[in-house]
Amino acid sequence: MLGPRFYIYSVNESMGEINMDNRNKTSGRLAGLAALGSLISGILALFGALFPFFNGDYAAAGFMLIAAALAFGMLANAVFRA
Numbered sequence: 310m311l312g313p314r315f316y317i318y319s320v321n322e323s324m325g326e327i328n329m330d331n332r333n334k335t336s337g338r339l340a341g342l343a344a345l346g347s348l349i350s351g352i353l354a355l356f357g358a359l360f361p362f363f364n365g366d367y368a369a370a371g372f373m374l375i376a377a378a379l380a381f382g383m384l385a386n387a388v389f390r391a
Contacts, residue, residue: 343387348380354373354377358377361373
């Protein structure tokens, strides 16, 4: 075979329909990686907010809590949009 070795669409000759399973798997994996990354970032930001809070640096703790809220907000957007 001389052409590319990967296909996004596979054609079913008997029905003439386009099967987009490969494309859906790839987008599902990307959405899963985005959700996992934002979950990890949010948890790390929450733990990172504890140290400045207990040391009395409330501004830094507030910034870390804002970062955690953004990460969990993006996670909710990715989960509920799918």
